Amino acid sequence: MMEGSPQPGSRSLTWRLTLSVLSAILGSFTFGYNTGVINAPQAIIEDFMNYTQLERSGNIMEEGTKSIIWGFAVAIFAVGGMTGGVLAGWWSHVFGRKIGMLLCNVFTIIGAALMGTSQVAKSYEMIIVGRLVVGLSCGLFTGLVPMYINEVAPTNLRGALGTLHQLGVTVGILVSQILGIPEILGNVTGWPILLGLTGAPAVLQLLTLPLCPASPRHLLIDKSKEKEARDALVALRGSQEVEEEMEEMRQEKKAGEKEAKMNLIQLFRTATLRQPLLVSVVMHLSQQLSGILVVFYYSTSLFTEAGIDDQKLASYLTVGVGGIMVIMTFVTIPLMDRAGRRTLHLIGLLGMLVLGILLTISMALQNLVQWFSYISVASALLFVVFFALGPGSIPWMIVAELFSQGPRAAAVSFGVLTNWTANFAVGLAFPPMQKALGVYSFLPFSGLLLLCTIFLWKFLPETKNKTFDEIASLFTGKYAAAVEVGESATRGITSKTDQNGTYGSSTESNSANESTNLLVKDNHMVTQM
Template sequence: MSFREETEDANLRKPFLHTGSWYRMGSRQSSMMGSSQVIRDSSVSVLACVLIVALGPIQFGFTSGYSSPTQEAITEDLGLSVSEFSWFGSLSNVGAMVGAIASGQIAEYIGRKGSLMIASIPNIIGWLIISFAKDSSFLYLGRLLEGFGVGIFSYTVPVYIAEIAPQNLRGALGSVNQLSVTIGIMLAYLLGLFVQWRILAVLGILPCIILIPGLFFIPESPRWLAKMGMTEEFESSLQVLRGFETDISVEVNEIKIGIGLLIFQQLSGVNAVIFYSSTIFESAGITSGNVATLGIGAIQVIATAVATWLVDKAGRRLLLIISTAGMTVSLLIVAAAFYAKDFVSEDSGIYSILGIFSVVGVVAMIIFFSLGMGPVPWVIMSEILPINIKGLGGSVATLSNWICAWLVTMTANLLLTWSSGGTFTIYMVVSAFAVAFVTLLVPETKGKALEEIQRSFR
């Protein structure tokens, strides 16, 4: 280990955050965020911080859920084709790729709080552009801006939570990130039943409108402050670029696990279900697709809340194995039901029963995803990356996630038009590979300090 790494590790072991004790966050913060802060009750303060930054993933979820209840109305009002709406649905992921690339470096240079502030601005602008859209070009621009902000949120929020959380609560508090995403999705589904799509877009700015002032009342990440206080001379772009090559080769185990989990999270097809759930339910014979979609959103919130409670008890690895295995079986049921429907009459009772099986399979898939593959990859990614490569390694992992998310959302409608059974078969095969990946490569990180996890990889 180099002198720099030894010094950083020693500094990170200092008691920046102790439950029930006084602590001072440090003398340096980004100029945007103000001076250092003192907080008496650590556990209450950490929870308050988590609840404030959770508005970011709520925004993330609202963006993901927006396209499902609005597809029919937007298509009719603006005269979009299926392909054009697919572009609209998926462009948030393209924007998120750019945000993911930038997120690590933004979070390193101006801090976690400054990064969240920057992420909020394009989200607000993007929603306003969509609300006043006259044609597809406005929709595309707004969706790209939203995605850029969401890409930053998706990296920065779990990292911030992991860096401020006490060791015994890190898994549960880290899972709040995904729980908040599901709450955002459910809110989009719910409000989409009652308000017109332009009004729904205006409502989309509310999480960021609340988040921005909230950031002034929470402390900066102590680990980021520790790093900035010790390595000021290493903050140039040249050193970052030189560090990128070194970090990728030396810390390959941490990064490949983080990337692998986040890729499997998306290629399992969950975004296809979330973005186009109303279409999927209508294909299964459910007449009120939007109402069924709302049910999916509620189930996802409940299942993710259960995972938040389980992650520090059952452990990360066990939840991932149960989750990926359950998703594989669920997707097999959905694929088989859609295949079988091609061979029976639409007027027969068997056709209706197969429709029920396909819906049950989709619901089960969402439940199993929410129990493990939804929240846990973000928790593990925030745990295994050491402070000296967290910005770059986290950006690589988050970018990989958003590339796969875009691939799934862009192709989902087209694949469903080709073959519903074939689409879910593809997702099922990916989930089966995910079971093997988790079983063979993913370590258990429950109950370990961040520095202990990161040293074990070295």
């Protein structure tokens, strides 16, 4: 279908669709808030751990023990996220997208209650368990929210609305950084409230999401409930004229009946899905292995190392990082369906690659040239700008776009698992890597960025203004054509062998092989459309 041709479901933004998306991204906000909330009050919570241990045993913790327990408290959030990522596909299929998100809030509220009351209970273990439970909820949210938004959004708004998941994450990070300032809640009396506020977006979502329709695509394709799907679509579009979009979903359902619901093992075994699955994995790795987590988790120490001696100024610059993320995510919303996912993601990766190298050079030379410290800070802030341009939001939305309804849940689940696993690995690996490499600790991320950029330049397709069926055919259609013609060529050669006892002339054999190779090559090149 030509980009300029009418698309099924080309609609404007209605109040019901707006409410549905805003309510859904409260789950994204929860994820972002808990990504940033633990960093500001670190020293205060470590003192609480020491005081608790002193009351229990009469001895304070050894420095090594305290570091291990704190590292475990931080990392356990990612462990919960990985678990939620594995369960996301199954969870969305069994409970549906809407009910699945509502149930996630139960875990969020339990975790918030554990963390918020840990000081009163004099138990730092409650913080660890609370972060594990909230991590489980956030892992589920990172699969369910993009899936729900993709399925309720009309084709012409899917890119812009898909960006809102990342907007929710960045706003959550920014709010946690602001509230974590010592003058607000990042102090001895305020940190339990800071952690306990994790439950606030959960309560708000429990109040608003029941007013929103379920995913019409899930109702029709997964549950065969056509009337309920039509009602949901009418509510979302604010119009009775939804037949074109209903027909597009019927066609996807018809095509999906030929492919049963898949689990992860079946997904890996299906040859036609391996390339989009590999693209999905590299998309998530390009986000998490870019070095952005270093900026998020260690930005204050990074700015200090870059020559900012004022600790308070370094903390405010960290809040500035969150502010830039929010502003740039707003900027990308209208660009997503104009410039396209592929273009924005690759520009973002190339910008981060250049700035990561510039950051390393400026930090290495700042002792020789004093004003290089300003280049270091500017490079770090611009690094965030290019991350927010594409790599911050696109991996979350594009995985749901690359797969049809049958394998979509399993593919999204594996993408979320990949993302959280990479998050966990970077969080554990960076501190010793920073100690070993010093100012050159960004170089490994630059190398990984280069590899991801080369791969995605070759294999990442453009998905803007395409239906789910058209996107799936970018991979499966060409693959099937290559196999079919290749088999036809083989049958022709075999037939000639049966008739003549030989493969015939070398010209005929070479011609058949060239045709097959050309089609296979075309299958690989299709992702550059």
